[in-house]
Amino acid sequence: MRKRLTELVIGLFFALSILLITLNSSIQVPFIYQGF
Amino acid sequence: MNVPVLKRIINPLGLLDYQASWLGLLHIFLWTVFFLLLARLVFPELPMVLNFERRLTKDTSVSPMFLLWGQPGWLRKDFETFPKSEQANIAWVGESSVNLREKGKKGISDLMSLAATRTFNEKYGYAPNIYTYTVHSRKALDLHTLVKDAIARNPDMLVITINPFWDYNSSSIFYRNQVFKVGAKRWWNAQDWPKQFLMAAPTDHFYNAAGQYIPLMMAPAQYSRSLHKYSKGWFGSGEVKKYNALTRKKNRHKENYRHAFDLWFRDNEEKMTETGEDTADKKPHNRQSKVMALNVSSHSHVAKDLIGEMFETLEASGIPALIYLDPIAEILFKYPDSRAGYQYVKNALTAHQSKYQSEKIGFIIDFPSEVYESLSFRDYIHLSDAGMLPEFLTDKMHGLLMGHTGAE
Numbered sequence: 334m335r336k337r338l339t340e341l342v343i344g345l346f347f348a349l350s351i352l353l354i355t356l357n358s359s360i361q362v363p364f365i366y367q368g369f
Numbered sequence: 370m371n372v373p374v375l376k377r378i379i380n381p382l383g384l385l386d387y388q389a390s391w392l393g394l395l396h397i398f399l400w401t402v403f404f405l406l407l408a409r410l411v412f413p414e415l416p417m418v419l420n421f422e423r424r425l426t427k428d429t430s431v432s433p434m435f436l437l438w439g440q441p442g443w444l445r446k447d448f449e450t451f452p453k454s455e456q457a458n459i460a461w462v463g464e465s466s467v468n469l470r471e472k473g474k475k476g477i478s479d480l481m482s483l484a485a486t487r488t489f490n491e492k493y494g495y496a497p498n499i500y501t502y503t504v505h506s507r508k509a510l511d512l513h514t515l516v517k518d519a520i521a522r523n524p525d526m527l528v529i530t531i532n533p534f535w536d537y538n539s540s541s542i543f544y545r546n547q548v549f550k551v552g553a554k555r556w557w558n559a560q561d562w563p564k565q566f567l568m569a570a571p572t573d574h575f576y577n578a579a580g581q582y583i584p585l586m587m588a589p590a591q592y593s594r595s596l597h598k599y600s601k602g603w604f605g606s607g608e609v610k611k612y613n614a615l616t617r618k619k620n621r622h623k624e625n626y627r628h629a630f631d632l633w634f635r636d637n638e639e640k641m642t643e644t645g646e647d648t649a650d651k652k653p654h655n656r657q658s659k660v661m662a663l664n665v666s667s668h669s670h671v672a673k674d675l676i677g678e679m680f681e682t683l684e685a686s687g688i689p690a691l692i693y694l695d696p697i698a699e700i701l702f703k704y705p706d707s708r709a710g711y712q713y714v715k716n717a718l719t720a721h722q723s724k725y726q727s728e729k730i731g732f733i734i735d736f737p738s739e740v741y742e743s744l745s746f747r748d749y750i751h752l753s754d755a756g757m758l759p760e761f762l763t764d765k766m767h768g769l770l771m772g773h774t775g776a777e
Contacts, residue, residue, distance in 0.1 A: 336393065339387045340387075340397045341400050343387075344400025344403070347397070348401045348408065
């Protein structure tokens with residue numbers, strides 16, 4: 334049972350990490366709008 | 370770090386004693402997927418918003434193909450093929466030169482596709498549907514990807530605008546453009562599959578695949594910008610952030626170095642940083658002319674080869690197409706290296722013309738002098754007034770739609 338709980342926690346940790354990385358807000362310059 | 374305290378928190382969760390087995394790892398993976406899918410229910414779905422062109426094309430037969438910057442996938446997904454209609458469907462793969470900025474007015478005042486539609490109505494009494502794939506400073510990889518996307522959607526005709534500054538330019542082939550990464554699914558064919566491994570990074574594939582199902586799973590910068598623009602509540606400010614010249618200047622040197630491949634394949638990067646900057650630069654004429662010169666100085670023909678592949682695909686598809694080279698202000702030729710760069714592009718395009726011109730594929734490389742004289746340039750390539758150009762193009766487009774020869 335404890336093993337399952339650990340696995341759940343680790344899975345949650347991975348999911349949160351992935352979500353936080355994708356929310357990384359280093360804003361890149363929007364090239365598509367840069368005319369020339 | 371106070372280890373005993375940490376131990377008291379972590380121990381009940383069993384993390385310190387945990388011994389992973391293969392089955393355990395599978396469980397962890399399944400839990401991760403479960404929580405990610407749960408997140409999909411929690412996080413806001415982004416409504417599909419078309420790009421800036423939508424303001425001009427409302428209630429016309431012109432429709433943008435690009436979504437607002439930051440939307441998942443960048444190209445609209447509401448149809449797999451162009452919707453069947455009485456009128457012909459034309460896909461226009463254009464460059465920034467198709468945006469017209471009238472003198473004295475702020476921003477983009479007109480589109481070539483809109484001007485063509487008006488001319489179609491006046492002269493021929495019908496208006497085809499035009500779907501625009503406009504990308505600013507578009508390079509060969511983007512052009513390649515967009516033409517493939519257009520062909521996959523089965524248009525009745527294609528119009529392709531070739532920009533002599535960027536399309537055949539092999540310098541810094543990854544600089545600026547992003548479309549080929551999100552459009553990499555168009556490369557799953559016999560000709561292009563190696564590009565999947567060379568030109569898009571694994572994270573791009575991940576974001577493209579996962580982003581279809583989980584809105585959060587798109588390249589970080591895209592989603593964060595979307596949040597600032599559209600979301601209220603937890604994550605967004607609810608107000609549109611003004612992206613002004615000062616911000617652009619501040620961010621000028623923040624390149625897209627997320628992916629290692631970019632650094633490997635970036636060549637002449639310093640030259641581009643010095644010369645290929647955004648519009649905050651005070652001397653656009655010198656900057657533009659240097660970019661034209663880079664057509665030759667890169668000593669590479671990667672772009673030309675990619676465009677050749679694009680023409681192969683075009684010919685194989687059997688779809689009628691009109692390809693035209695953007696007219697440019699000839700005062701550019703006062704710089705000998707720029708003139709050499711332009712000549713390189715003209716030669717390359719002429720070579721492609723001699724190979725691919727047919728009844729279905731028409732090329733326009735030089736415009737008649739009365740058409741050229743009617744143009745008003747804002748810089749070496751962008752127009753404030755397109756003069757007789759829309760009518761000239763419309764005549765050619767009409768001819769191709771009616772099945773007349775594509776030869777000039």
